Amino acid sequence: MQNKVSRGTLLGFLGPAVLGLALVGIAPLLYALWTSLHFFNLTKLKKIEFIGLENYWTVLTDGVFWQAMGRTFFLLGTALPLQIALGLGIALLLHQPGLTLLKTLARLSLVLPMATTYAVVGLLGQVMFNQKFGVMNQLLGGADINWIGDPQNAFAMIIFWDVWQWTPFVALVLLAGLTMVPGEVEEAARLETKSWWVILRHVQLPFLLPGLTAVLILRTADTLKLFDMVFTLTRGGPGAATEFISLMIQRVGFRAFDQGLASAQAVILLIITIILARIYIRVFYKEV
Amino acid sequence: MKLRKLLCTSAIAGIVATGALAESHGWSLKDAAAPYAGTTVDVVFLLRPGYEAIEAMLPAFEEETGIKVNVIKHPYENALGEQVRDFVAGGDLDIALIDLVWIGNFAENEWIVPVDQIKADYPEIIDPDLDMDDFFPLVLNAFGGWNDTIYGLPFDNYSGLMFYNRCMLEEAGFDGPPETWEELKDTYGPALTKDGKYAFALQSKRNETQSADSFARVLWPFGGSFLNDEFRSNLNSEESQAGLKFRQDLMQYMPDGIVAYDHAETVNGFAQGDVAMITEWSAFYSTVVSPDTSAVADCVEIAPEPKGPAGRKPALGGFSLAVAEQADDDEKAAAWLFIQWATSKANAGEYLERGGVPARQSAYADESLAETYKFVPALVESWQDGVPEFRPRFAEWPEITEIVQEWGTKMMLGEVSTEEGAQEIGTRMEEVLEAAGYYDGEKPLAQ
CATH class of the missing domain: 3.40.190.10 (Periplasmic binding protein-like II)
Structure with a gap:
């Protein structure tokens, strides 16, 4: 017997969601595209004019934009491998048999960093990494490290907070992947070898790949739009040491009020994100 | 205790001064504000001592006039963006808070109303004791003026x-x-x-x-x-x-x-x-x-x-308050009454007592003030030597x-x-x- 769902029912269920997505996602995107093709400065609205691709040309030839992009990818390239390595370690530990209560508590505590508002993480960072009174220098034996005012240290601090906040997410996703491994397959593998690496590589990894791909896509997108934490912690400084691409776009759009240029930057960022997501899916994603 | 006494004295002096002037000119804040009682005006304030000072004084104004002042607080770094977005979108702000480096921007976009325009449109609400000449000229022109037109009255002055x-x-x-x-x-x-x-x-x-x-x-x-x-x-x-x-x-x-x-x-x-x-x-x-x-x-x-x-x-810095062009007629009048009151000669003493820095020359005329407020002589001297274009x-x-x-x-x-x-x-x-x-x-x- 075939259950046929009428078009009306389908539209009734899907229509609101599609309409909602169009309103909150596609309409602003189209508006951003329109803005990016115009000279559009909030403080000079009388001068709005169509300028074609000039904003895009300005962005593509602007060294400051590419420096910010390079900085963002450097953050991604340093923080993400750390998150994956630590997250995988935590997931494998939690996947071990026994100690059920402790593992449940550990899982719950993993949620806390993720549940902390980004902006609050930045404010906490300001206090904890204060050179004179911060707990971090106290933990380092009363060290006198200038975290916020030194370009390299400030960058390291951002990496630290990003890893702190998002390693649990990676751990939970990978743990979910590990639970997908059929028990009898894993048990059989353990009878064949005592090497955890062989089991990980040949038995568990195929089940981790879909989650890992999701982690790569989500964390890449998150890093490219990382804003709140850095804004409250360093505001992109000192100098431009922590001015990542999202902070730059916000600065251009909402502090210099050049919405046209900022929109062009945002569109280029979106294109880069889509390309990366496609690459991740093509290279890493495999159905088990 | 001493401060409370001082504040009471200032408040009484302010009321007496206002009353005496009202009597001599036949003008009072209460009467002028009567048509606008019940009006709410929206204004952006910063998280700084000068704003806390005027907020502490606000109940007296609201009680006297029936005008409600809705204060929206922002850190300095957000204040410009919030106001620009509000003015561009035709929002609710009735008063513009203007850093001296924003005045050209606000004036050229016609987001604020010149003081002379207010005087022409609402002659009945202009305090006869407004005395624009009493403001330090450098401060008035730098904080509230653009292209020889005064838009704002100096409010939070540095x-x-x-x-x-x-x-x-x-x-x-x-x-x-x-x-x-x-x-x-x-x-x-x-x-x-x-x-x-x-x-x-x-x-x-x-x-x-x-x-x-x-x-x-x-x-x-x-x-x-x-x-x-x-x-x-x-x-x-x-x-x-x-x-x-x-x-x-x-x-x-x-x-x-x-x-x-x-x-x-x-x-x-x-x-x-x-x-x-x-x-x-x-x-x-x-x-x-x-x-x-x-x-x-x-x-x-x-x-x-x-x-x-x-x-x-x-260094020269500070803010003025100006009536926003987007406000409706009643809100414009109510906004002006608040600005005029907040920057008035009569209230300058209390504002100073509560931690604000008025730009009224008369507020600093008493030389003994320097004993209570050590910054007064240096401030007055600085406002003689300041550079209006300290920042363009x-x-x-x-x-x-x-x-x-x-x-x-x-x-x-x-x-x-x-x-x-x-x-x-x-x-x-x-x-x-x-x-x-x-x-x-x-x-x-x-x-």
């Missing part, structure tokens, strides 16, 4: 002052503050920088603090400026470079990471006794002399900023300040030389000015 820790200076053998910047660096710097303490801190965080408090502060006293007469960059002139190089040299006597210091860190460093001298806005006086917020309250003394080869040229006030400043902030900080970090940084700022600044039409005659050279 001048850069030198705050120094008398106890630390005496311990190091000095009987007073440095008279010149060179003296500060060459004599006071080495003597006061030791054992984890620093001679000086110059707030230099990458935001408006970098361009206003740090970069501009070393330009003017050394004879430099942002622009020359032709509106071209003057940052690579001998004088401007002397000032910028001086700042680099002075950094050895400042705390590490000074480029991450905003006002809060700088004032706290001074208030905790870690820094002997700072050049800060007069608005922070109440913070450093209060035992609740300062460990060195008894040692705090105030002097004008040091002189450079070109003179004192202290034209509409393009929001774009230019971002450039100055970025490259000014890079200079301080040693990532670029002062010449390279000045060249970069100059080039980018001229691009902004060219796009705005200053070089093809489309716009007059505003300052």
Whole structure:
């Protein structure tokens, strides 16, 4: 017997969601595209004019934009491998048999960093990494490290907070992947070898790949739009040491009020994100 | 107890003064506001002492007039963006809070109403004792004026002052503050920088603090400026470079990471006794002399900023309040009544008592005030010598300040030389000015 769902029912269920997505996602995107093709400065609205691709040309030839992009990818390239390595370690530990209560508590505590508002993480960072009174220098034996005012240290601090906040997410996703491994397959593998690496590589990894791909896509997108934490912690400084691409776009759009240029930057960022997501899916994603 | 007594006396004096004037002119705030009772006006305030002072006084105004003032608080860094978005979207703000560098922007976009327009449209609500001449002329013109038109009345008023820790200076053998910047660096710097303490801190965080408090502060006293007469960059002139190089040299006597210091860190460093001298806005006086917020309250003394080869040229900053064009007729009238009241001669004394800094000359006429408020003589002197264009006030400043902030900080970090940084700022600044039409005659050279 075939259950046929009428078009009306389908539209009734899907229509609101599609309409909602169009309103909150596609309409602003189209508006951003329109803005990016115009000279559009909030403080000079009388001068709005169509300028074609000039904003895009300005962005593509602007060294400051590419420096910010390079900085963002450097953050991604340093923080993400750390998150994956630590997250995988935590997931494998939690996947071990026994100690059920402790593992449940550990899982719950993993949620806390993720549940902390980004902006609050930045404010906490300001206090904890204060050179004179911060707990971090106290933990380092009363060290006198200038975290916020030194370009390299400030960058390291951002990496630290990003890893702190998002390693649990990676751990939970990978743990979910590990639970997908059929028990009898894993048990059989353990009878064949005592090497955890062989089991990980040949038995568990195929089940981790879909989650890992999701982690790569989500964390890449998150890093490219990382804003709140850095804004409250360093505001992109000192100098431009922590001015990542999202902070730059916000600065251009909402502090210099050049919405046209900022929109062009945002569109280029979106294109880069889509390309990366496609690459991740093509290279890493495999159905088990 | 003493403060309460003083406040009561001021309040009574204010009421008596207002009453006496009302009687002599046949005008009273209550009568003038009667048609607008029940109106609500929206205004942006900052999280600073001058705003807390007027907020504490607000109930009296609301009770007298029936006008409700809805205060929306923002940190300084958000205030411009919030207001621009509100005005662009035709929002709810009825009063514009205008930093002196925003005035050109607000005026050219016609977001604010000239005072003369208010006077013409609402003659019945103009206080006969408004006395515009009583405002310090420099302050009125710089904070509230654009192209010879007054839009706003000075409300939260600053001048850069030198705050120094008398106890630390005496311990190091000095009987007073440095008279010149060179003296500060060459004599006071080495003597006061030791054992984890620093001679000086110059707030230099990458935001408006970098361009206003740090970069501009070393330009003017050394004879430099942002622009020359032709509106071209003057940052690579001998004088401007002397000032910028001086700042680099002075950094050895400042705390590490000074480029991450905003006002809060700088004032706290001074208030905790870690820094002997700072050049800060007069608005922070109440913070450093209060035992609740300062460990060195008894040692705090105030002097004008040091002189450079070109003179004192202290930092000038502050805000005015103006009626927003987008307000409806009743809101405009109510907004004006609030602005007029908040900046009035009659209330200047109480505003001062509560931690604000009025721009009324009459408020400082009593010489004995200097005993209670140590900052008064230096402030009054600074407002005689100030530079209205300390930061250019034209509409393009929001774009230019971002450039100055970025490259000014890079200079301080040693990532670029002062010449390279000045060249970069100059080039980018001229691009902004060219796009705005200053070089093809489309716009007059505003300052």
